[in-house]
Amino acid sequence: MRTRPAGAPQDPTRGADASFLLRTLAAHWPLVGRQAELEVAMDALADPRVRVNVAVGLPGTGKTRFAEEVLALAGGRGHPVARVTASPGSREVPLSALAHLAPAPAGTGADPLQVHRAAAAHARQRVRAAQGRRLVVLVDDLHLLDAASLAVLTRLLDDGLAFVLGTVRSGEPRDPALQALVHGDSALLTEIGDLGRAASRTLLHLALRGPVEAGTVEDLWAASLGNPFYLRELVLHGIRTGSLVQTAGVWRATGRLAAPARLTELMRLRLDGMPAAERAVLDLLAVQDGLSPDDVLALAGTPDHVGAALESLERSGLIRSELQQRRVVLHLAHPVYADTLRATTSELTARRLGTALARRIQALGARRPDDPVRVAGLLLDATGTADPHLLLEAARLARAAHDLDGVARFAGAALAHGDLGEAALLLGGALYELGRFAEADDALLRAQRTSTSEAQTVDMVQVRARLLLFGRVQPDDALDVVRSAAAGVRGPGLADELRALEAAVLVQAGRPGDALPLAQELSSAARSPRAAVLAGLAHAAALTLTGDPAAALAQARRGYAEHQRLGDLPALHPSLHQAEEVLALQEAGRLAAAREVGERAYAGATADRAPFARLRLARLLGRGAVLEGAPRTALRWYLEALSLCRAYGFDGPRRVVLDHLAVAHALLGDPRAAEAALAERDSLPTQLQPYPEQALGSAWASAAAADLPGARRTVELAVACAARTGDVSSERRLLHDLARLGAPAEAATRLLELQSRGDSALATAYLLSATALQSRSAPALREAAEAFEELGARLYAAEAWTSAGVEHRRAGQPREAAWAVTRAARALEHCEGARTPLLLVADSHVPLTAREREVALLAARGRPSREIAEQLCLSVRTVDNHLQNVYGKLGIKGRADIGAALAR
Structure with a gap:
């Protein structure tokens, strides 16, 4: 961990x-993952033929919690309920567990028949009061119930008065009476396993x-x-x-x-008094899990004793065996056991076992692919050192497995033996991805000093450029490092790798127009497979941003497949190609497909412990959620990305995430949270060339604070930035938001011009929307709404339907207006509480003009007329006139009622 x-x-x-x-x-704790079992249990309770429901499972799986939930549901449906707790102590006193169910003497010497009569009378009384519903009796640890109590319960079942809800531990011995009760035709067994x-x-x-x-x-x-x-x-x-x-x-x-002390103490109780042969097996598996029986037989004692110990441990559930590629492998049954065993095993014993096991693996030839990692780890644990070449091989394998902590451990230990350029490079790459930038810098400088080949130098530059770009937020320095290295490299394939890296830096530095020609040339004519993969990643990103998501999609998928065939690349996880696929799918308008790919890729990056890939995917999933009109979902993804940025020190991406986080807060009507995100953003190092979409954070925060003119000015500046850098994708989204914020004419003109730069369903919908808002045509707005609905962009659709309703009402078409408002409401049901300016005053009898809406929003925020006039460059009298129009159209008495009227 x-x-x-x-x-x-x-x-x-x-x-x-x-x-x-x-x-x-x-x-x-809440009950989760048991809905199907609960439904079956309640069906069984309603079936008079079923008398017993027994929850069976291993300790800790939640048998009692499940039974308690069933009991609560039964009580909620009018059944009388009771609870019986069996224990080893109650078993020594027959019938004592049922004392509270029978108002008659119980305990030592009590007559079971007398207890049954009393319990039956008590049960009949409760059943009668419940209009014939059976008494539900929960018996926790049913297997510990004494025979006399079990007999009384059985007779209550025979009388049709009771329904027994029991819990039983898996593997516990059961006497014949209990066996007959829980395995009869009238019994339901519910397996309660671990959660996925x-x-x-x-x-x-x-x-x-x-x-x-x-x-x-x-x-x-x-x-x-x-x-x-x-x-x-x-x-x-x-x-x-x-x-x-x-x-x-x-x-x-x-x-x-x-593992906390409570769990380790439970394990200690199981270890106390354990035969020496069994403890020896467990100690060995605690040192190295996943051993073969032959390994254990060779190292844990005499074969006869160890063989019997293995069988006993498996029966008792302390170890498990599985077949892996025609080889039996032994494991501790639970990870918690390893913590306890290590805590109770002496250091000398652990070292002796680790050294012996490492020597055995080496003596057998270390034939399995992961044997160098196992041997290196065992020797480091046992002796603190190992052969440097073994450690270097272990570091390489850990890198291929995306085990960053393992890479850092093995490469760092190898460097203790002296300067090894490859070890320093591996260490620097791992430390960069772990967010330990200062240590990564030191390791990379050491790698540069001790490099023995151009290939090592190029790999070092790959890592250092990404560290400067994403860790230090120094895009110009990253470009200088790449170009300086490229000038001294002679190998054509290696030179192409650095040119591909230059294209990638240009894209990430916000210059996709400059990156595209270089990436395009290299993706088809690179002189090495690695250069082709690196160029393909930059090419996919540049294609999307410059307006061709269809071509980008094909390139991203091709790049991912080639990366998978090629294997690991320095500081570059394969799922980053999937991130470009997600972005291309989003810009193509295939929002559901983008979400599916993104979630699958995120799960893979999480399993591989690839933090940078995870934060990029999380941010893109948040972006997709905003496009789909789900700001709460977006908020969750952005918070996930923000947590990763903070944990690993990625301040450059953190700025971007905070901007997007502000958008989600603003869409949810929380301007204070949006401003807090922007304040944190402003405390971070700045980028020389901001990503144009970052402006949306400030813009929507202004909109949430009712400053629509300020929001538009922010977006207009970002539109100009996107146009300068060739970022067509961002420019389109910004222009559509500009139209949503009240300037559709400017947006529609430029969106039409951009159609010649590549097309997509999303780009077409943006153009339809802006044009319809400009023309205020109800049919055109309906067309835009339907286009957005087809893409799954429900918030945009709701805004278009709302605007269509306004225009129908303005044209004196109440039936069409009502229909449009209904469609808007239907779309908004999926928008997680989002509110935007275009969604306001949909129900007003006479629609507000754009200027009246701006004045109303500011007045609702408590701004006096003089402040509103200054902000909107109007006279105070004009503001007051607009307010009078607002009062009349909304049917309200004054300024204090505006907020509630706008929220209708």
Whole structure:
């Protein structure tokens, strides 16, 4: 599990919030992932032929929690309910568990027949009061119920008075009476297993009352394997120790999520008194999981004893075996067990076992692909060092597996033996991706000093350029580094790699028009496969931004396939090609397809621990959600991206994310949150050439604060920037937003000009919308609305339908107006509470003019007429006249009523 990167901020409010949350979490967790089982359970309760429902599962899977939920649902449906807790202690006193169900003496010497009669009378009374509904009795740990109590319950079932809801641990021995009860024709067995990743993510989100960063979800799932009890204990321990914190609204791990004392103590109880042969096997698997039986037999004792120990441990659920490529492999049954075993194994024992296991793997030839990683790790743990060439090979394999922490560990250990250029390069690349930029700089400088080939130099430049661009926010310096290196490289393929890198830097520095010719040339004529892949990535991005998403889509898919065949590239995860595919799909208007590709790619990047790829994909998924009209979904993705930026120190991308975050807040009607995001943005290092769409954060924050003229001025400046740099994609989106903010004429003219720069369904819809807003034509607005609906851009569709309703009403067509408003409302149902200027006053009898709407919005914010006049460059008298028109059209008495009227 990851450690917190240097410089990652802690949440200053964590203490008070954590204290409250800990009390809440310790008391109760929501039930997640059991809906199907609950429905079956309630159907069984309604079926008179079913008398028993037994939840069966391993410890911690939530059997009792499930049974409690069924009991609560039964009570809600009018059934009388009761609870019985069986235990080893109650089993020693027959009938004591049922004392509260039978108003008669119970305990030692009690007559079972007498207890049954009393319990039956009590049950009949409750059933009669419930109009014949059966008494539902929850028996926790049913297998611990004494025989006499079980007999009484069985007779209540035979009388048709009761329904038993029980829990039983998997693998527990059962006496014949219990076996007959739970396996009869009238019994339902409900298997309660561990939760999958998706259900675990939902549970964490609900329990922690906020989103959880995807990598942290993966860590928690890997540590708990979806066992709800283990998951809960890990979360509570993480909050207590500060290794699980909430930052920018997102929960994330800042350190290793170790097993808490409560879990390790449970494991210690199982270890106490364990035979030596079994403990020896567990100690060996704690040092290195995934061993073969032959490895264990060779290192853990005499074959006879070890063979019996393996069988016993598997029966008791402490280890498990699986077949991997015709080879049996042994694992500890749960990751939590390893923590306990390591804590209770002496250092000398662990070192002895690690050294012996490493020597055995080497003696057998280290034939498996991951053997160098296993041997290097074992030797570092046992002795603190290993052969530098072995460590270098382990670092290479860790890089191929996207194990950044492993790369840093092995490459750093290799460098302890002296200057190895490749080790320094691998270390620098890993540290860059982990957000440890100062250390990465040192390693890359060392790699530059000790480089033994042009290929190593080019790889070093690849990493250093990305560090300068995304870590240091110095795009000009990144270009200088690339061009300076290119001047001294002789190999044609390596020279092409650096030219492709130059194109990539130009794109990311906001100069897609300059990047396109270079990327286009190299993507088809590069003199090495690596150069072709690098150029293809830049080419796909440049094509999308310069207005040709169809060509970009084909290039992104081709680049991804070529990257997968080629293997790993320095500081470049394959999912970045998928990110370009997502952007191309969005600009082509295929929003649902973009979301599907993006979510799949994000899951892959998360599994590979690729933080930069994850934050880019998260940002694009947020962008897509805004285009689809889902600002709350966008907010979740932007917060995920922001958490990654903060955790790994990517300040350049962080500025972009904060701008987009401000858009989401503004669309949700929260200008204060939008301004807070922009304030954080302004505290960060600036880019020499901003990404034009970043202006939307400031623009929509102004709009949310009722400053539409200010919003338009911001967008107009960004439009000019996009035009200068050849960013057609951003220019189109900005122009459409300019039309939405009240300047459709200017937007429509330029959007029509841009049609010659490439076309897409989204670009066509933008043009239709702006043109219709300019002409104020109801049929044209309806056409635009239908175009947006077909793309899945529901907020844009709702705005167009709303505007169509306004124009129909203005033309004296109430029936058509009502129909348009209905269509707008239908689209808005999917827009997660979004509010924009075009959605206001849809229900007013006489529509407001654009100027009246601006004045009304400012007045609703509490601005006096003089301030409104100054902001809109009007006289105070003109403002007051507009306000009088607003009052009449909205049917209100004065300024104080404007806000409520606009919100209708």
